[in-house]
Amino acid sequence: MSAERRAAPVAYWVVFAALLVLTGVTVAVAGVPLGRWHAPVALGIAAIKATLVVLIFMHALHSARLTWVVIGAAVFWLMLMIGLTLADYVTRPWATY
Amino acid sequence: MPAEPPVLAHHFENLEQQHEASTLAMWLFLATEVLFFGTLFTGFAVYRRSHAEEFGLASSHLKANVAAVNTALLICSSLTVALAVHAAKVGRPRMLALCLGLTLLFGLAFLGVKAWEWQAEYREGLVPGETFRRDLWGAGVNSRRVEMFFVFYFVMTGLHALHMIVGLAALAILLLRYRRYSPEYYTPVEVFGLYWHFVDVVWIFIFPLLYLIRH
Numbered sequence: 001m002s003a004e005r006r007a008a009p010v011a012y013w014v015v016f017a018a019l020l021v022l023t024g025v026t027v028a029v030a031g032v033p034l035g036r037w038h039a040p041v042a043l044g045i046a047a048i049k050a051t052l053v054v055l056i057f058m059h060a061l062h063s064a065r066l067t068w069v070v071i072g073a074a075v076f077w078l079m080l081m082i083g084l085t086l087a088d089y090v091t092r093p094w095a096t097y
Numbered sequence: 098m099p100a101e102p103p104v105l106a107h108h109f110e111n112l113e114q115q116h117e118a119s120t121l122a123m124w125l126f127l128a129t130e131v132l133f134f135g136t137l138f139t140g141f142a143v144y145r146r147s148h149a150e151e152f153g154l155a156s157s158h159l160k161a162n163v164a165a166v167n168t169a170l171l172i173c174s175s176l177t178v179a180l181a182v183h184a185a186k187v188g189r190p191r192m193l194a195l196c197l198g199l200t201l202l203f204g205l206a207f208l209g210v211k212a213w214e215w216q217a218e219y220r221e222g223l224v225p226g227e228t229f230r231r232d233l234w235g236a237g238v239n240s241r242r243v244e245m246f247f248v249f250y251f252v253m254t255g256l257h258a259l260h261m262i263v264g265l266a267a268l269a270i271l272l273l274r275y276r277r278y279s280p281e282y283y284t285p286v287e288v289f290g291l292y293w294h295f296v297d298v299v300w301i302f303i304f305p306l307l308y309l310i311r312h
Binding site: 008012063073082085086 | 125132142143147175178180183290297298301304305306310
């Protein structure tokens with residue numbers, strides 16, 4: 001086996017550095033007065049970090065189509081649960097809980 | 098020396114098929130885990146919306162800097178797991194053992210920091226229930242709503258820590274058996290890696306949601 005293949009992919013170190021930088025960014029941004037944009041920005045950064053982990057560290061990028069179906073289903077169900085639940089609550093003017 | 102058990106289970110055609118079946122099964126399990134933690138995130142979103150002021154107040158009592166250090170520890174552990182899987186794949190057993198050992202240390206450090214955080218919060222009277230401090234939040238603040246934030250906090254971080262403990266137990270077993278894994282058979286390392294990275298992803302969302310969004 002060639003030395004090139006034995007060495008760990010550079011991508012792992014790049015993702016590692018990106019995750020640390022993005023953690024710093026999300027902490028720094030929390031102190032900036034963004035008003036109502038705090039949650040979307042923090043969640044956006046978290047989503048980027050999660051995507052990097054899933055694609056590179058978890059090898060989703062080079063995995064079988066069946067794996068993609070499972071990942072897609074998990075994300076779809078999660079969005080369905082959060083989306084439909086919030087669609088209900090944000091359209092209720094009265095609090096029931 | 099007793100013969101090693103055959104790594105290919107009898108119901109599989111070959112090692113490749115066995116590897117694919119095992120990783121797919123882990124992905125399926127992780128899909129159920131997404132929904133398991135997802136219900137908590139959904140509930141948190143609903144309450145965060147209606148109790149925004151109290152949840153922001155409660156969040157500012159958490160130690161965000163300590164949690165940022167913990168986030169960095171978990172990211173380091175994810176890197177060492179990724180390197181461990183690669184080491185197993187290319188047949189470097191000593192590198193594999195080193196990376197798994199480092200992961201174990203990062204994981205234990207995370208839990209140690211988390212345990213310290215919890216005891217500090219216990220002393221500050223932030224644990225929901227009889228001993229919850231209702232006088233910390235100022236006049237006109239509904240302390241029941243503040244308490245609700247801490248229910249989410251302790252359940253979510255607690256379940257996350259439970260997943261870490263299960264992961265560390267699996268990791269200890271891998272570490273004891275690291276010589277068994279080779280480029281032909283490293284499925285347990287790969288499957289463990291998927292689980293560990295998932296637990297990291299859960300924390301990636303817990304950290305900003307619970308600790309950082311205060312407005």
